[in-house]
Amino acid sequence: MARKAPEVAMRAVLTRERIVHAAVGLIEREGVDALAMRAVATELGVAVMSLYNHVPNKAALLAGVAEYVMGGMELPDDPGEDWRVRARTLIRAFRKAAHDYPRSMTVVLTHRIDTSIGLRPAERALAIAESAGFDGEMAVRIMRALLAYALGAQMREVGTTKMLDHLHQDPSEAFAQLDPVEFPHVIALAPELARHDPEADFEFGLDLLISALDGLPRASR
Amino acid sequence: MARKAPEVAMRAVLTRERIVHAAVGLIEREGVDALAMRAVATELGVAVMSLYNHVPNKAALLAGVAEYVMGGMELPDDPGEDWRVRARTLIRAFRKAAHDYPRSMTVVLTHRIDTSIGLRPAERALAIAESAGFDGEMAVRIMRALLAYALGAQMREVGTTKMLDHLHQDPSEAFAQLDPVEFPHVIALAPELARHDPEADFEFGLDLLISALDGLPRASR
DNA sequence: ACGTCTTACGTACGTTGTACGTACCGTGTC
DNA sequence: GACACGGTACGTACAACGTACGTAAGACGT
Numbered sequence: 001m002a003r004k005a006p007e008v009a010m011r012a013v014l015t016r017e018r019i020v021h022a023a024v025g026l027i028e029r030e031g032v033d034a035l036a037m038r039a040v041a042t043e044l045g046v047a048v049m050s051l052y053n054h055v056p057n058k059a060a061l062l063a064g065v066a067e068y069v070m071g072g073m074e075l076p077d078d079p080g081e082d083w084r085v086r087a088r089t090l091i092r093a094f095r096k097a098a099h100d101y102p103r104s105m106t107v108v109l110t111h112r113i114d115t116s117i118g119l120r121p122a123e124r125a126l127a128i129a130e131s132a133g134f135d136g137e138m139a140v141r142i143m144r145a146l147l148a149y150a151l152g153a154q155m156r157e158v159g160t161t162k163m164l165d166h167l168h169q170d171p172s173e174a175f176a177q178l179d180p181v182e183f184p185h186v187i188a189l190a191p192e193l194a195r196h197d198p199e200a201d202f203e204f205g206l207d208l209l210i211s212a213l214d215g216l217p218r219a220s221r
Numbered sequence: 222m223a224r225k226a227p228e229v230a231m232r233a234v235l236t237r238e239r240i241v242h243a244a245v246g247l248i249e250r251e252g253v254d255a256l257a258m259r260a261v262a263t264e265l266g267v268a269v270m271s272l273y274n275h276v277p278n279k280a281a282l283l284a285g286v287a288e289y290v291m292g293g294m295e296l297p298d299d300p301g302e303d304w305r306v307r308a309r310t311l312i313r314a315f316r317k318a319a320h321d322y323p324r325s326m327t328v329v330l331t332h333r334i335d336t337s338i339g340l341r342p343a344e345r346a347l348a349i350a351e352s353a354g355f356d357g358e359m360a361v362r363i364m365r366a367l368l369a370y371a372l373g374a375q376m377r378e379v380g381t382t383k384m385l386d387h388l389h390q391d392p393s394e395a396f397a398q399l400d401p402v403e404f405p406h407v408i409a410l411a412p413e414l415a416r417h418d419p420e421a422d423f424e425f426g427l428d429l430l431i432s433a434l435d436g437l438p439r440a441s442r
Numbered sequence: 443a444c445g446t447c448t449t450a451c452g453t454a455c456g457t458t459g460t461a462c463g464t465a466c467c468g469t470g471t472c
Numbered sequence: 473g474a475c476a477c478g479g480t481a482c483g484t485a486c487a488a489c490g491t492a493c494g495t496a497a498g499a500c501g502t
Binding site: 106109110112113114116118119120122123126127130136137139140141144145147148149150151152153154155156159162163166178179182183184185186188189192193196200201204205208209211212213215216 | 327330331333334335337339340341343344347348351357358360361362365366368369370371372373374375376377380383384387399400403404405406407409410413414417421422425426429430432433434436437
């Protein structure tokens with residue numbers, strides 16, 4: 001049952017973890033489209049079909065990638081802390097993962113996590129909502145709103161960043177070439193739109209949401 | 222230049238619009254994975270390579286799909302209306318598109334819209350922010366927060382719906398089988414989590430965000 | 443009538459995911 | 473030690489994919 005380590009040629013055993021890890025690395029280096037079973041295999045120095053001993057198919061591998069990123073999220077929490085701080089910490093953890101694995105993140109956002117790993121942020125958010133004094137249904141709503149923002153802020157940032165990267169000219173100049181009748185505000189705010197501070201944008205929306213939550217009537221406490 | 226209509230056999234001309242439309246239909250009926258150039262061709266009763274006279278490649282076709290959904294979004298607006306109402310209307314328009322084209326929506330969220338069509342919601346959001354009395358940089362921030370929520374709420378809903386559909390058992394029963402130590406709140410709130418009203422959830426978060434915006438200090442007005 | 447341009451099509455190629463059969467190797471049983 | 477067995481790695485093979493390329497057929501300006 002236990003595998004003995006080979007004495008001389010340290011031929012590391014193939015395992016689901018190593019496969020998923022290689023897939024994540026490949027995605028981060030060359031993008032999701034570059035993720036092919038053959039590429040993963042050569043990355044690991046094995047034959048393609050060897051992978052299928054550990055992963056049923058490519059979809060499962062992608063699910064593994066999503067799970068890896070989600071599972072790698074550190075969710076530190078101090079229940080004694082103020083709930084606003086805890087909420088911020090939770091949502092920032094999501095953002096950190098998105099920062100560490102930017103390209104794999106789209107896989108996370110696209111595919112579904114069916115293991116319990118995907119529920120960890122939800123559990124945490126519910127706990128925080130409860131500690132803030134919100135009851136059952138309200139707690140669920142709040143959890144959903146928080147996670148929606150975390151997801152959306154990330155998606156939007158990735159999207160606009162990709163869009164700006166695609167323009168090979170100066171972004172604010174590109175904005176200026178739009179139809180001035182249809183896009184007066186975009187053109188007027190071109191400099192502000194071109195220069196963006198993802199961190200600040202993220203925190204702004206987060207603060208907004210939390211302050212709104214703070215103003216909500218509580219069931220208790 | 223102008224094409225004359227064939228007299229007897231009404232062989233509708235192949236066009237980019239028709240191709241994109243067929244692609245959208247195919248995606249809605251059979252999912253994104255079923256979208257193949259060959260499938261689109263047979264749907265239209267033409268040869269595969271004929272498509273390439275109107276669409277450079279599959280990526281461009283997907284971009285066309287995203288553009289179609291975005292462009293189909295009706296963005297009615299009455300500048301005389303209260304800005305909160307206008308903001309709600311804008312974000313709801315996004316949601317309506319997501320409701321009409323649920324499966325194509327993931328394409329929209331994944332790919333980037335590089336035509337000006339993708340900027341229409343941004344323009345509108347900026348106009349609304351301005352009418353609410355927010356100045357340049359703040360208007361951009363608000364626009365980003367609003368769009369982030371619109372995106373995220375949609376993604377989260379699609380995600381959880383897909384997850385719940387994947388469970389072939391009763392959802393709240395599935396929740397109950399989780400580790401009670403790790404997921405006490407999820408288990409306790411299983412009924413609330415299983416029964417979800419997407420519309421109400423969406424509106425809840427939207428109200429939250431708008432009320433928070435309302436409380437922000439203005440530069441003018 | 444003729445050259446040109448546009449569009450539809452068929453063939454063909456490289457790449458993909460993966461079903462299947464086979465060879466190996468460590469372990470438990472006699 | 474012999475041997476059957478279960479798991480793992482591998483090679484071959486195939487269907488489906490995106491699309492490069494060459495060709496033919498019609499529409500139009502001249």
